Each structure stands twice: as C-alpha cells, then as structure tokens.
Amino acid sequence: MTSHRSGMxxxxxxxxxxxTPVPSTxxxxxxxxxxxxxxxxxxxxxAAEVSAQLEAFLAEKAAEFEAISLDATAIGEALIEFTRxxxxxxxxxxxxxxxxxxxxxxxxxxxGPTADRTAGSAADVTAGLAQAAGSLxxxxxxxxxxxxxxxxxxxxxxxxxxxRQFEARxxxxxxxxxxxxxxVSASIVIGDICLALSEELFERSQEALGNSRxxxxxxxxxxxDVMVGQYLDVLAEVIPLGDDRIAxxxxxxxxxxxAKYSVEQPLLLGAALAxxxxxxxxxxSAFGLPLGQAFQLRxxxxxxxxxxxxxxxxxxxDIREGKRTVLIAETAxxxxxxxxxxxxxxxxxxxLSDAEVAECxxxxxxxxxxxxxxxxxxxxxxxxATMVDTWAEADAxxxxxxxxxxxAQVRIGSAAQERLKGFxxxxxxxxx
Amino acid sequence: MTSHRSGMxxxxxxxxxxxTPVPSTxxxxxxxxxxxxxxxxxxxxxAAEVSAQLEAFLAEKAAEFEAISLDATAIGEALIEFTRxxxxxxxxxxxxxxxxxxxxxxxxxxxGPTADRTAGSAADVTAGLAQAAGSLxxxxxxxxxxxxxxxxxxxxxxxxxxxRQFEARxxxxxxxxxxxxxxVSASIVIGDICLALSEELFERSQEALGNSRxxxxxxxxxxxDVMVGQYLDVLAEVIPLGDDRIAxxxxxxxxxxxAKYSVEQPLLLGAALAxxxxxxxxxxSAFGLPLGQAFQLRxxxxxxxxxxxxxxxxxxxDIREGKRTVLIAETAxxxxxxxxxxxxxxxxxxxLSDAEVAECxxxxxxxxxxxxxxxxxxxxxxxxATMVDTWAEADAxxxxxxxxxxxAQVRIGSAAQERLKGFxxxxxxxxx
Numbered sequence: 001m002t003s004h005r006s007g008m009x010x011x012x013x014x015x016x017x018x019x020t021p022v023p024s025t026x027x028x029x030x031x032x033x034x035x036x037x038x039x040x041x042x043x044x045x046x047a048a049e050v051s052a053q054l055e056a057f058l059a060e061k062a063a064e065f066e067a068i069s070l071d072a073t074a075i076g077e078a079l080i081e082f083t084r085x086x087x088x089x090x091x092x093x094x095x096x097x098x099x100x101x102x103x104x105x106x107x108x109x110x111x112g113p114t115a116d117r118t119a120g121s122a123a124d125v126t127a128g129l130a131q132a133a134g135s136l137x138x139x140x141x142x143x144x145x146x147x148x149x150x151x152x153x154x155x156x157x158x159x160x161x162x163x164r165q166f167e168a169r170x171x172x173x174x175x176x177x178x179x180x181x182x183x184v185s186a187s188i189v190i191g192d193i194c195l196a197l198s199e200e201l202f203e204r205s206q207e208a209l210g211n212s213r214x215x216x217x218x219x220x221x222x223x224x225d226v227m228v229g230q231y232l233d234v235l236a237e238v239i240p241l242g243d244d245r246i247a248x249x250x251x252x253x254x255x256x257x258x259a260k261y262s263v264e265q266p267l268l269l270g271a272a273l274a275x276x277x278x279x280x281x282x283x284x285s286a287f288g289l290p291l292g293q294a295f296q297l298r299x300x301x302x303x304x305x306x307x308x309x310x311x312x313x314x315x316x317x318d319i320r321e322g323k324r325t326v327l328i329a330e331t332a333x334x335x336x337x338x339x340x341x342x343x344x345x346x347x348x349x350x351x352l353s354d355a356e357v358a359e360c361x362x363x364x365x366x367x368x369x370x371x372x373x374x375x376x377x378x379x380x381x382x383x384x385a386t387m388v389d390t391w392a393e394a395d396a397x398x399x400x401x402x403x404x405x406x407x408a409q410v411r412i413g414s415a416a417q418e419r420l421k422g423f424x425x426x427x428x429x430x431x432x
Numbered sequence: 433m434t435s436h437r438s439g440m441x442x443x444x445x446x447x448x449x450x451x452t453p454v455p456s457t458x459x460x461x462x463x464x465x466x467x468x469x470x471x472x473x474x475x476x477x478x479a480a481e482v483s484a485q486l487e488a489f490l491a492e493k494a495a496e497f498e499a500i501s502l503d504a505t506a507i508g509e510a511l512i513e514f515t516r517x518x519x520x521x522x523x524x525x526x527x528x529x530x531x532x533x534x535x536x537x538x539x540x541x542x543x544g545p546t547a548d549r550t551a552g553s554a555a556d557v558t559a560g561l562a563q564a565a566g567s568l569x570x571x572x573x574x575x576x577x578x579x580x581x582x583x584x585x586x587x588x589x590x591x592x593x594x595x596r597q598f599e600a601r602x603x604x605x606x607x608x609x610x611x612x613x614x615x616v617s618a619s620i621v622i623g624d625i626c627l628a629l630s631e632e633l634f635e636r637s638q639e640a641l642g643n644s645r646x647x648x649x650x651x652x653x654x655x656x657d658v659m660v661g662q663y664l665d666v667l668a669e670v671i672p673l674g675d676d677r678i679a680x681x682x683x684x685x686x687x688x689x690x691a692k693y694s695v696e697q698p699l700l701l702g703a704a705l706a707x708x709x710x711x712x713x714x715x716x717s718a719f720g721l722p723l724g725q726a727f728q729l730r731x732x733x734x735x736x737x738x739x740x741x742x743x744x745x746x747x748x749x750d751i752r753e754g755k756r757t758v759l760i761a762e763t764a765x766x767x768x769x770x771x772x773x774x775x776x777x778x779x780x781x782x783x784l785s786d787a788e789v790a791e792c793x794x795x796x797x798x799x800x801x802x803x804x805x806x807x808x809x810x811x812x813x814x815x816x817a818t819m820v821d822t823w824a825e826a827d828a829x830x831x832x833x834x835x836x837x838x839x840a841q842v843r844i845g846s847a848a849q850e851r852l853k854g855f856x857x858x859x860x861x862x863x864x
Contacts, residue, residue, distance in 0.1 A: 061656075064656065065656075068657070068660050068664075068684065068688060069660070069664055069681075069684045071664055071668075071677075072660050072664060075663055142624075146620050146621070146624060149620060176670055177669065177670045182670050185582040185666045186666055186667075188578050188581060188582060188620060189578070189659060189663045189666060190663065191624075192623075192624075192627065192659050193659045193660065193663070195624065195627060195628075196655040196659060199655070200655075211643060216635055220631070220632045223628040224493075224496065224625070225500070227621060227624050227625045227628060228497055228504050228507065228625070230621050230624075231621045232501055232504060234618055235503050235618075236503075238607035238609045239607060240606075240608060245503075249501075249503065252500070252501045256500060256501075322609075348609060
C-alpha cells in the first residue's frame, strides 16, 4: 500500500504495512519520533466532506437502480434521505484516527467528489478517506434499518422508521396485502442493499488509499463485531433476568454492538488506513475503547433517566423496549428478589403505563444501579482522558529534549489535545 | 492483477485486465486464437473443492464468534449447517466461466484448504477460485435466509427455515417473549452476518487471484442485482394484477433476481477472475443470460405444475405464495376479466384449499399461459445451445485452417461442449 503519513522524523524505514496484519507489538526505534499532530480537522468540515462523497455516491447508485427498473426508484430515494441524518460520529473518529497515526489529510481541501485529481494527490486521499468514512455511515444506516425492524421501532432520527415509511407508501399507493408486512420486507431488502453499498464505497476508497491488508481486516472485524453484538442483544432480551451471566452479557453487548463499533474501531480503521503500526494501534485502542464504553453507558442512562425534551424519546423508553443494559444488570444485582420479579415482568412490555415505567426508573435509581453506572462512566472517561494527556506529554517531552525516551507512539499538540478532550467529555456527559 | 490464463497462442500482448472495467468491445488480433478449452471440471469435483474451503472458513469464523461470547456459538453452527445443503450451481458456473476464459485450474488439485502452497501456485489459484465460489454460496445463503423471513416460509432445503429453527430454540431453551419474533430477529442478523462473511471470503480469494478491478465491479453488480431484484419481487406481489406493467415487471424480477444472479453473473465473474476481455465476456453473457432465463422460467413452471413428489413442494405452491411470475403475467394477458378477478383474489392467499389452487392451475394451463412459457424456455435454451455450438465450431475451424477467421473468442473441445450442453439442458428441462 501507499503510505499517507507525512512529517516522519528520523531515518528508520517504515515496515511495509500491507504485510502487517495489525501486529500486537512493533518495536519503535528510539530516534524515530512519531509525527507531531498539531491539530485535528473540525467535526463540521469532516461531516461536510463525508456528506458530499456519500451523496455523490448514492446519487450514482440511485441512477443505476432506476436504470434497472422504474419501480426501484424508491430505494435510492429512501437511502439518500436516511443517510442525510446522523451525527457523523464514526466518520469524525475515522478521520482523527488517520490523523493521529500521522496521516496527511485536511478536511475542506478535497474540492468535493467531482474535483479533478490525480492518483495519490492530497485531494484524492481526502476523497478516499471521506469515502471510507461514508462507508461506515452506510454500514451504520444498514444496522439501524434492520435494528428498527427487530425492535419494531416507529421512529428514527425524528422521522418514521424505514419500515413505517414503506408501510405508509403501501397505503398511499393502494397496494394490496398487508402494509406492515410490506414495510418489513422492503426494509430487510433495503438494509441489505445499504450494507452492499457500504462495501462498494469502501472498495472505492481503497483505490485512492491503497489496498492495506490491515485496513481490510479491520473492516471485516468492524462488520463482524457489530453484527455479533446485535445477535447477542437480541438474545439477551429473551433470557430470563435472573440468569447468572446477565452482567457479563450486558458488557458483551455494550462492547461489541457499540463501544468498539462506534468509537474504537472507526479510530483504528482510520489509523490503519494511514499505515499505523501495532504500537500506535494499541495506544489508540486504549483511548477509544474506554471512551466507547463511556459513550454507550451514557446512552443507557439517557434511555432510562434522560430528559424527553432533550433526547426526543419518551421517558424510560428502554424499559418498554426491554433492553438488557449494564444499567439493568447493575440494578438486578442490587435489588430484592420481589422487586427483581416486578422489574423482570415489566421489561420489554410495550404496553406499560407511564406510572409503571416511572416505578421501574425509581427502582433503578433507588437501588444504586444508576450511581454505579455513573461511576463506571467517570472511570472510563478518565482512562480515555489520561491517554490524551500521555500523547500531549510525549509532545512536550520531545520538544524539551530531542531524543527523549517518552514512549508514546502518538504525539499531539495543544490544539489536538483540546479537541480530543472536548470530544471525549461530550460523548461521556451528553444529555441527548 | 496476475493473469491465470494458460495456453495463449500468438504473440499479441494481453491488455492489462485490471485497468479494463468490463469493456463492451475489445479488438481481438486475428492471429491470437483464444485458448482451446478441452474439458471442464466435473460439477462433483468443483462442489468438493468449494465445500472444503467453505467449511474451513466457516469453522474459523465460528471459533471467532465463540471467542466473542459463548452465546454466539449458535451463529456459526447455524451457518455451517445451512451452507452444507445447496446444489452448488453458482460455484460450478463460476468455475467454468474461469475455464472458458482460458483460466488454468483443475478441481481436485488444490489439496484442500490446509495444503501447503506458495503464492501464485496452481493449488493457490484453485483454492482462491474455490473461495470466490464459496463466497457466492454465502451470498446466496444470506439471500435465502432473508427471503424465507420475507416469504414467511416454513422450510428450506428439506429442513425448517432458519427463523423456524431459532423459534424452536426459543421454546427449547425456555426463553421468554415471543418465539416467532425471536426467530425472525435472529435470522435477520444471521443473514447479515452471512452477507458479511461472503464479503470476507471474496476478499480472501483475491489474495491468490490478484485484485482485478473488473472482478470487483462484477462482484458489486451481482450483489446489487440480486437485491434490487428481490425488492422488485416484494413490490410486484402487492401491485394489483391488472396493472399495465405486469409482464415487464415479471421479466425484471426474473432477470435480476434470478437469471443474471444465478447463471450469467457467476460465469462472468469466473471469466473476469481469469482476466477475460470484453469480447469473451459478451459471448459468455450470450450463453449465460438466456440459460438463466430458461432456468428461472422452468422454476416458475415447476412452482405451478411440478410434481410434488419430485419438487418436494406442495402442488401449486407459488399460487399460495402469490409470486408474480412471467407465467402469471402470460396467463393474465390471456384470460377473461372475470377469471382474472378470481385469480387475482386467490394469488398470495396462504389459506387456499387444494381445490382452489387446482382451479388456478387449470386457468393457467387452459389459458395457454403455460404453453407460452414452455415456448419461451425452448427459445432461450436454443439460444444458449447455439452459443455452445459456435464455440465448438471455432475450435473445429481453428483446427482445420490455422489463421481461420472464426470470430468466437471462446474455443471449446468436444468434451467441454458435451458438458455445457448437458448442463444447459438439465437446467432448462429439470423436473425438480
């Protein structure tokens, strides 16, 4: 593969990353300091690059679908609309992972998907990175589309869930048969199409970024983990609440369905695309995994105790959905057998009254379960923040003493430090 | 990419296939005769190679799932079991496509997935081809798993459909909640996992076969077409039967969901993996597309008028499922308005009595719809057979007169001719 790292100091040759399937350790030569990352692109500019690539790609694909059949027009329209929403958290993390590993790219320089570019140019690499990030958005969209079918959710991103949209289309069009079934069937297929498009856009990104085996393997791991995590989530919801493995299960779902997939792996994938070595990947993991855990633990808290005005979801929504979160596991470990019985009977019952939901929320709070999870969040957030400090110190050490022994393989300046810390805090302590 | 073609005659250099995204035409130099394909590997030996690669890959992935969580063991078990069935039609066609384009490979020489091999060796290429073919089987398995959820089918390949298997697991394990929902949810996720594994195995195949852009593009086209075809199928079933576009729609579904995906594209993908040029791909299409259409038209006939003893499905099964086949379209175009009304009301009603189904079958037969489709099959089969004759004549011409002007870009000997014709006839005129 081509390496897109810039500003490497020292004379030691880089190992060939394409032959290095994410090594667990890699020696670093003492005189080859990692690239100093002064700043990270702003989330807004990254989101703009990614949206531009995504829209151009989806418009191209929508035209292909329409060429197959006029009846297929709705597929492209639905996907373009669906992927317009979303906070682009994963794209931002992929971008920053690339930059933290010394990748040379700036959001705002690609000139959009139609820019004239030569292979290997900066615009080309930026476009490729935006495509790889867009591919993660498509993977996520596919997961959400199927997730909403599985959870029988009515809304997504402030609009009707896709299966509800196609149910409404069925009614509008005077189709016959059952509209709800049509909505589900169409969404299963459109989710599959979205997953396939995610593959295609990732393949396209590799034309500019080179075919790194490490990145391809990480990409396969991302897919695998989120899907296996989703299976574990489906399973956890039907296993009786008194089961021994409830806490272990909740952590598995949290880690694989969310923490790795939403935070750690986008960072790692970006880093791998920049040709990161094993030591860098390990450090980035040590930042990304706890941050991802804090991110999802906060989600669990908001699902129970969030302000409906801020979250846009009814209070205690996760109770009616029956999610088996770490928060529920911590509560189950703390409450009396008779209260556990009540909680178990109510979890996952969509017809609970608001009063019944409120009682469950009280149990979770009174038991100390909520406080335990807040404490986990603080701990995980602190771990992530510490890693950022280590990276910043590596920079300071290197500045004060050339040939220093600072062992961090990522070095960041104060602007990058501030951005990472702000982002970590926002993910861990957001209110929506 | 590396070219795996052997026995090229003449001195003209081959065009670099990796820069050739399936060109629609490619000049052939008159003195560079295409490779003579004396024989094609037997379906049984191809199936054995593919099954060995598939089982080794799935065993490896099952271990990964189990390492994530003991709860995830069922995923791997289900996929290993599910992919053991199947006629391996697509793998055989992919293999033959590779051979028809001059690719040098023999089933039975790979020595299985654990054979010691060096990159680019014959065993390596054979294993890579078996992986690419196995990837098609996984894509197909994913499509079937989701298809069975969409069609609410109870059985597949003589066993309970996957969602029914997981429904049974729910009951066996004393899980709580709704077993049928659990079965559907688990199958949506496992279908997604199967699709992801299909990608991964294809990526792996490219390590031995080289990264051909033409093959990657074809791979994306295969995925897209079968999924869009599936969407069109879902849509066709809810559109009133009197609609103007009924025949057009039925041909779209037949072509994209089945004819291309099951026959034409596996051949093309195999040919592209061998580095076929545009002229060869066009000839292979001219054989594969009509054969694929005959294959699916026969499926439609068997779904209405097949012998339940042979097909393993109840008589007139497609009536209760409500499939909008070309056969139904041809019938609708021929029957009276009042009969059409009866047929329209019954199509897709799972509770029809055997007598009601039999009346529908009579309408289809008496209208001349069935005869019309038999005539289409004969016509499509003849087109495919003619192409085989052209290839055989190209061989004979080349034999009798060196420097002949025979324009066919595929040349086959009599053993290959016999195998292709026998296969084409079997696909078009099978009884199960």
